[in-house]
Amino acid sequence: MKKKVLALIMAGTMIFGLAACGEAAAPVADAGAAPADDAAPAGDASGEAAAPAASSGEGIRLVNGKIEVDAMLKEAAEKYTQETGVVVTIESMGGGVNIQDTLKGYYQADNMPDIFVCGSDADFDNWKGMLVDMSGEAWASDTDAAYKNDGGTVGFPYTTEAIGLAYNADILEKAGVDPKSITGPDAMKKAFETLDSKKDELGLTAVIGWCTEPKDLYWSTGSHSFANYIDSGLARDDTKYADMLADGGKIDETRFEHYAEMIGLFNQYSDPALLTSGTYDQQILGFASGKYAFVTQGSWIGATMTSDDADAYKEAGNFKCGMAPYAFEDGIDTILTNSPSWWAVFDNDNKADSLAFLQWLAGEEGQEILVKKAGFISPFKSCTFIADDPFAETISEYTAAGKTSSWHWLKNKSGLDQNALGQLYADYALGSIPDAKAFTSTVAQVLQQYYAE
Amino acid sequence: MKTNTAGQKMCSLILLAAGIILLVGALIMDFSGSQSTLRGPMLVIGAVSFFVGLYFFPTLKHHRQIVYVIFLFPLLFTFAVTVIIPLLLGICYSFTDWTGIKFTQVVGFANYIAMFKDPAFIWSILITFIFVVMNMILVNVTAFLLALLCTSGLPGVGFFRASYFLPNLIGGIVLGYIWQFVFSNVLINITKISWLVQTKTALAAIVVVYIWQYAGYIMLIYVTGLTQIPGDVLEAAKIDGANARQTLFEVKIPMLASTFTICTFLTLTSAFKQFDVNMALTNGTGSVPNFMGNYLSNGTQMLALNIYNTAIAKNSYALGQAKAVLFFIILACVSLVQVRISNKREVEL
Numbered sequence: 001m002k003k004k005v006l007a008l009i010m011a012g013t014m015i016f017g018l019a020a021c022g023e024a025a026a027p028v029a030d031a032g033a034a035p036a037d038d039a040a041p042a043g044d045a046s047g048e049a050a051a052p053a054a055s056s057g058e059g060i061r062l063v064n065g066k067i068e069v070d071a072m073l074k075e076a077a078e079k080y081t082q083e084t085g086v087v088v089t090i091e092s093m094g095g096g097v098n099i100q101d102t103l104k105g106y107y108q109a110d111n112m113p114d115i116f117v118c119g120s121d122a123d124f125d126n127w128k129g130m131l132v133d134m135s136g137e138a139w140a141s142d143t144d145a146a147y148k149n150d151g152g153t154v155g156f157p158y159t160t161e162a163i164g165l166a167y168n169a170d171i172l173e174k175a176g177v178d179p180k181s182i183t184g185p186d187a188m189k190k191a192f193e194t195l196d197s198k199k200d201e202l203g204l205t206a207v208i209g210w211c212t213e214p215k216d217l218y219w220s221t222g223s224h225s226f227a228n229y230i231d232s233g234l235a236r237d238d239t240k241y242a243d244m245l246a247d248g249g250k251i252d253e254t255r256f257e258h259y260a261e262m263i264g265l266f267n268q269y270s271d272p273a274l275l276t277s278g279t280y281d282q283q284i285l286g287f288a289s290g291k292y293a294f295v296t297q298g299s300w301i302g303a304t305m306t307s308d309d310a311d312a313y314k315e316a317g318n319f320k321c322g323m324a325p326y327a328f329e330d331g332i333d334t335i336l337t338n339s340p341s342w343w344a345v346f347d348n349d350n351k352a353d354s355l356a357f358l359q360w361l362a363g364e365e366g367q368e369i370l371v372k373k374a375g376f377i378s379p380f381k382s383c384t385f386i387a388d389d390p391f392a393e394t395i396s397e398y399t400a401a402g403k404t405s406s407w408h409w410l411k412n413k414s415g416l417d418q419n420a421l422g423q424l425y426a427d428y429a430l431g432s433i434p435d436a437k438a439f440t441s442t443v444a445q446v447l448q449q450y451y452a453e
Numbered sequence: 454m455k456t457n458t459a460g461q462k463m464c465s466l467i468l469l470a471a472g473i474i475l476l477v478g479a480l481i482m483d484f485s486g487s488q489s490t491l492r493g494p495m496l497v498i499g500a501v502s503f504f505v506g507l508y509f510f511p512t513l514k515h516h517r518q519i520v521y522v523i524f525l526f527p528l529l530f531t532f533a534v535t536v537i538i539p540l541l542l543g544i545c546y547s548f549t550d551w552t553g554i555k556f557t558q559v560v561g562f563a564n565y566i567a568m569f570k571d572p573a574f575i576w577s578i579l580i581t582f583i584f585v586v587m588n589m590i591l592v593n594v595t596a597f598l599l600a601l602l603c604t605s606g607l608p609g610v611g612f613f614r615a616s617y618f619l620p621n622l623i624g625g626i627v628l629g630y631i632w633q634f635v636f637s638n639v640l641i642n643i644t645k646i647s648w649l650v651q652t653k654t655a656l657a658a659i660v661v662v663y664i665w666q667y668a669g670y671i672m673l674i675y676v677t678g679l680t681q682i683p684g685d686v687l688e689a690a691k692i693d694g695a696n697a698r699q700t701l702f703e704v705k706i707p708m709l710a711s712t713f714t715i716c717t718f719l720t721l722t723s724a725f726k727q728f729d730v731n732m733a734l735t736n737g738t739g740s741v742p743n744f745m746g747n748y749l750s751n752g753t754q755m756l757a758l759n760i761y762n763t764a765i766a767k768n769s770y771a772l773g774q775a776k777a778v779l780f781f782i783i784l785a786c787v788s789l790v791q792v793r794i795s796n797k798r799e800v801e802l
Binding site: 216 | 552553554567571573633637641646647649650651735736738739740742747748750751752762764765766767768769770
């Protein structure tokens with residue numbers, strides 16, 4: 001009898017197990033089917049890619065690439081839901097997540113978000129033919145920063161960032177260096193020398209916080225710093241050096257050597273503890289606490305200075321910040337401003353809801369949250385709010401004077417910073433590439449290899 | 454009796470047919486993107502009725518095989534879906550220009566040719582082999598010495614055994630970041646510049662960290678081997694007047710031959726697949742000024758990381774897939790040799 005009961009229990013468990021397997025098998029079969037969809041020619045794929053769970057009209061989903069503004073975006077989404085009843089889910093990614101790769105996974109699993117972040121030409125090319133052309137939207141005529149390609153206006157700009165030589169205005173003033181005087185390599189060198197001689201009385205550890213660590217900060221050197229070679233001093237639509245680069249990785253050696261000399265100057269006057277093995281946090285904290293007069297990061301550090309490093313920044317007197325051009329040649333007087341990334345709308349059943357949400361964000365209520373709370377610098381002309389950010393003022397000054405250049409480094413070949421350039425800046429800083437001339441020839445060689453692949 | 458069999462046959466055939474129809478219907482609905490909620494139950498009911506039909510199929514000859522198949526099915530199905538199908542798909546993708554989203558054309562062997570023309574990839578293969586050989590020797594030697602220490606009967610061996618094993622419980626990524634901190638913030642006071650910024654020292658750093666992580670695990674296997682040596686053999690050696698060195702080389706090591714084989718292959722395959730420590734510690738950085746006439750920036754990038762980077766950072770999924778196929782072939786060869794050798798040993802023992 002006992003045995004029979006035992007057998008019954010075991011059989012029951014097995015049937016339950018099998019049933020569970022069957023239930024589990026259904027979604028697994030789905031996953032197996034998704035790649036097969038892929039075999040269809042590119043054009044067809046977009047039509048089938050409607051996400052079953054998210055696209056049933058109950059809401060839209062946005063994948064955001066700036067984890068630091070996650071809370072503010074959620075606040076905006078909540079407000080939008082209250083007003084219109086459309087639920088907006090914000091999914092933020094950051095901290096080393098490769099967003100494009102995650103999105104590819106979502107695509108294969110039939111789980112595409114309705115709005116997602118794209119940061120470069122290569123990113124937009126990934127989704128060719130699957131994005132909504134937004135040129136008809138009201139906001140599109142209110143900004144110059146939208147991303148356009150042959151699919152139309154496919155990227156919604158949400159902020160503006162600037163790359164320039166950030167400085168601590170208070171320290172420069174104390175040292176008697178006028179940032180406006182930095183208009184060429186000689187003036188920059190003189191300013192560095194003056195600051196270096198007064199290091200002790202100004203409480204500086206080093207003149208400049210410049211970090212070439214190749215593992216985690218390759219983007220700072222290989223993309224953002226290299227960007228100055230491509231764009232500094234040029235008109236916004238001038239793609240001269242970007243075109244040369246795209247044509248088999250060619251560089252203008254004279255211009256690059258001038259740029260390399262400036263990098264040499266940075267190597268010489270940077271904090272040795274930071275130069276080759278520092279971290280981003282160290283770099284920003286050093287600047288925020290007034291230990292470096294200059295720092296080679298863009299306007300985005302303002303957010304870190306006023307949040308994570310707020311204590312140190314306060315102790316250093318909440319000093320005024322500004323940006324000087326990277327004047328490696330006489331006459332360079334622009335900083336590089338651009339929308340760092342855009343939001344693209346995936347072409348699915350929800351696109352009307354998605355477009356309405358973006359239009360709302362571009363309007364007064366949306367902008368109020370994005371600018372005042374998230375600290376975004378609005379790319380929209382009609383926006384009257386001013387962000388409470390240490391760099392907001394200097395950016396609007398340059399913009400008003402028309403002294404800005406674009407970010408054509410976004411056209412660089414995928415992975416150029418991580419797989420080629422970042423390491424070269426580190427070698428130059430370490431001294432295994434001895435001087436500006438050698439740096440120029442090595443960069444020329446490596447770029448050629450990289451573009452030939 | 455006969456009619457009964459005929460009836461049963463009829464019944465089972467109907468069930469089989471109904472099952473297949475339901476299954477195919479559900480799959481068609483799924484592929485055509487239907488949103489009907491019926492397709493899930495259809496799939497499950499179809500599968501169940503198919504198997505019930507199969508089970509009641511009136512045959513004495515094949516009944517046993519049918520039962521085996523039914524019981525094996527859940528496992529076989531899972532294995533096919535998670536291993537076999539992705540493997541085949543992966544091999545197919547390596548012959549196309551797949552971007553991770555879609556592909557537009559079949560390119561034949563172009564990816565495979567491109568991969569062998571890429572000096573950075575050749576370099577990755579080279580350092581992976583060097584790394585594997587170095588690790589196989591160093592990890593085993595270290596682990597064996599630790600195992601001897603931990604079976605020596607000194608006071609407190611239990612504590613040391615646990616603490617040597619502890620690093621193995623920390624995940625590779627966390628471990629990589631811990632050691633990155635050690636190399637760039639602590640040891641820098643002695644070494645002046647961080648070990649991680651120059652290719653040669655960075656490779657040494659990866660080897661050190663890997664040994665630190667893995668030796669404790671291999672040590673445990675050796676400890677098990679050592680404690681399983683029969684006491685009477687050791688006692689006989691002692692009575693015969695063998696000293697400690699003789700006991701080690703003439704008795705213990707020969708008795709451990711099969712343990713050595715296992716440990717060698719364990720270290721071999723795991724060193725080949727090295728990824729997480731490599732990624733967290735250096736992420737492949739390091740320069741090689743002149744390799745095959747090229748200036749390389751991936752001095753410490755091992756095979757697995759190179760594949761990942763090709764697909765993710767360089768956005769060439771198909772090329773990465775081709776490299777992964779080569780990686781699979783290398784690992785399959787190693788595993789086959791391993792199985793051969795261990796089978797032989799077992800027969801001998």
